Each structure stands twice: as structure tokens, then as C-alpha cells.
Amino acid sequence: MAFTDASLTALRVFREVAERGTLTAAAAALGYTQSAVSRQIASLERAAGTPLLERRHDGVRLTSAGHIVVRRAATVIDQVDATARELAGLPDEHGTVRLGWFASAGAGLLPRALAALCRTHPAITVITREGSTPALVRALRAGTLDLALLASAPPFRPPDTETPALELQTLTERSLLLAVPATHPLARGDFADVADLHGQRWIAGPGEDRVLGVWPGLDERPDVAHTARDWLAKLHLVAAGCGITTVPAALARAVPAGVRVLPVRGGPQEQRRILLARLPQPLPEPAVRLAAALRAAAIETDTLV
Structure with a gap:
């Protein structure tokens, strides 16, 4: 089979796998079964005459040939989609x-x-x-x-x-900042010292993001009282007095009432x-x-x- 025989469907599936990082995630996004995704990838690899994906325990990684194919596939798919829009009388998407x-x-x-x-x-x-x-x-x-x-x-x-x-x-x-309840003892000052962060109750991210929300480099096991993926939820938990959390400077002006945002002094600068x-x-x-x-x-x- 020559690569010119590769189907547009297989190219779309391959691009989705490349973006999602796993066959399972690509199947869910496309509404396919995982076996259907695997068949499309297998047909594309047969057409290419070489592996396009490296299967690993944490998902897939593109091979050097896979990088070439996904780059070209993006161009082909975009051109086909643009043609379909033009034939349907829809405005083009150049803008x-x-x-x-x-x-x-x-x-x-x-x-x-x-x-x-x-x-x-x-x-x-x-x-x-x-x-x-x-x-x-x-x-x-x-x-x-x-x-x-x-x-x-x-x-x-x-x-x-x-x-x-x-x-x-x-x-x-x-610099990374600290969000504390307005009623917290730390809120009385203009900054928090890193030594004052020991023994605090933290609001952090769940799972692999658990460290997000805890001040980096603390020399103790943090007491994580609540976990939340959403930044707004974390900040409202802070406002409710449920704990403290780190906050990027980009969010400093978006914190809800009842939250004080402070710089932290002492220890390495957390940029x-x-x-x-x-x-x-x-x-x-x-x-x-x-x-x-x-x-x-x-x-x-x-x-x-």
C-alpha cells in the first residue's frame, strides 16, 4: 500500500491521537471505539511503511516519521475543510x-x-x-x-x-503570591515570611496537580485540607476561611472579597x-x-x- 492511499479519516484520527496523547482520549473525542482508532492508525502505518507512534505506558509519542505525517496531515485536513466550506457557500476562515x-x-x-x-x-x-x-x-x-x-x-x-x-x-x-483569608493573622501585614507558612492548612489541586496551591519548597509535609482544580473555587474556599493557597500574579486583581493577596519573603524567589x-x-x-x-x-x- 502506498501512502497516497491513506484515507482522510485515518489522517483525522492520527491528528487527534497526536493531540490527545493517548488512543483512549482520541477515541472519546471522536466518538469511536478504541479498537476503531487502532485500526485507523494501523492502516496509516501500513501505508507509510514505518511506525508513526511509539506506544508507552503513559500514552503514545510520535516517531520522527509521525511528526512528518502529522505536520502534512494538518495541511491536508485544513485544505479539505476549507474547500468544503467554500462549496457550501460559507465564509472562509482565513481570518x-x-x-x-x-x-x-x-x-x-x-x-x-x-x-x-x-x-x-x-x-x-x-x-x-x-x-x-x-x-x-x-x-x-x-x-x-x-x-x-x-x-x-x-x-x-x-x-x-x-x-x-x-x-x-x-x-x-x-513572583508567585499567597492568598489568605482577610481574617487570617497573616493578612495583618504587607507580606508573609516563608517561615510563617509552616503548619498552615492548604488548598491545593487534585491528583497530579496536588502541589499547585502549596508554597514550593516547604520543608514539611503540607497539610492539604481541600483540593480543587478550579482557581475560582480555591479562592472562594480561601475567602470562607478554609485555608490558604498560592496564586499567580495574573489572578491578583480577580480575587473575591474576603481574600488578601500577599508577596512572600524569605527563601528562593518563586518566579x-x-x-x-x-x-x-x-x-x-x-x-x-x-x-x-x-x-x-x-x-x-x-x-x-
Whole structure:
């Protein structure tokens, strides 16, 4: 079988697997059974004459041939979809930009940038979606996102080790902050000392995100009283006096009443970056405009915090 015999369905399935990172997640997203996804991948690998995926205990990883196929598949699928829209008399999507973002970016930076872009370039349509850093990076590689806002913590390693390396631009770099109830003893000062964080009750993330919400580097086992994935839920638990949590500077102006946000002194500086990531290739003009709006919004929010 020659690769020219590869079906469009198999290419769509392969791109979904590349983006989701597992056959199970791709099957759920597509509404297929896992065995149907496996058959499509197998047919594509037969056509390519080489493995496209490396099966691992934690999911799948693209081989070097897989990277070539997913890059080309994105182009083919986008062109076929554009043709279908044109034949149906629908407007083309040349003015559409696909942007991914991490959770706390949605509280300030993202809406500020989108509002500014709407005022200056109303013809540009931006489609966004929230996701974890690994998911957003996979989506960039699969060609289903044009740009992604990523969060980065020390030692600020690249978000993945694939080639070509993603092009990364630092939009902001700010210190991690602490959110405490307004009635908490720590709220009486203008800052918290890292020594004062011992013995506190923490509100953290669930599962693998459990450390999110606990001050990094504490030399004790943290007392995690509550777990919540959503930042707003964490902050409302803080307001209710249920514990304390860390908060990125991007959320400092979005905390609910009853919460005091403080810098922490003592110990290593806990810096956090917001990165704008993309593949190292020319961007279409709408994406260039959105990137500029995100940079401007980042500068503006820096001056407000």
C-alpha cells in the first residue's frame, strides 16, 4: 500500500491521537471505539511503511516519521475543510486564529487581549480553548492550534523535547503570591515570611496537580485540607476561611472579597512566566495581530498588578 492511499479519516484520527496523547482520549473525542482508532492508525502505518507512534505506558509519542505525517496531515485536513466550506457557500476562515491558554490566563490577560483585538481588528475571529501545558503543546504540534499561552516555573525548561523546538516568547515574569483569608493573622501585614507558612492548612489541586496551591519548597509535609482544580473555587474556599493557597500574579486583581493577596519573603524567589508558544514557521497575519495584542495586554496587566 502506498501512502497516497491513506484515507482522510485515518489522517483525522492520527491528528487527534497526536493531540490527545493517548488512543483512549482520541477515541472519546471522536466518538469511536478504541479498537476503531487502532485500526485507523494501523492502516496509516501500513501505508507509510514505518511506525508513526511509539506506544508507552503513559500514552503514545510520535516517531520522527509521525511528526512528518502529522505536520502534512494538518495541511491536508485544513485544505479539505476549507474547500468544503467554500462549496457550501460559507465564509472562509482565513481570518480565524486558534489560541490555547492555561487556566489562570483567562482571568485577565486573555479577555483584555481579545477585547483590544476586537476593537482594532473586528474581522479577525479568535477561537480559544483552555488546556494543560502538555495538551496545548501537543495541539500546537498537531496543527490544531496556531498559538498557545503556557505557564512556566523554574528552572524554565522547554515545554517538550520534540524537534523542531517551539518558538517561545516570555510575555511576563512575576513572583508567585499567597492568598489568605482577610481574617487570617497573616493578612495583618504587607507580606508573609516563608517561615510563617509552616503548619498552615492548604488548598491545593487534585491528583497530579496536588502541589499547585502549596508554597514550593516547604520543608514539611503540607497539610492539604481541600483540593480543587478550579482557581475560582480555591479562592472562594480561601475567602470562607478554609485555608490558604498560592496564586499567580495574573489572578491578583480577580480575587473575591474576603481574600488578601500577599508577596512572600524569605527563601528562593518563586518566579512564574507566561509564555507565548508557536511552531517555528511564518504566522498568518491574523495570528500576528493576535500575538501583538497578547504582548500589549501582558505589558498592561504588569503595570496594574
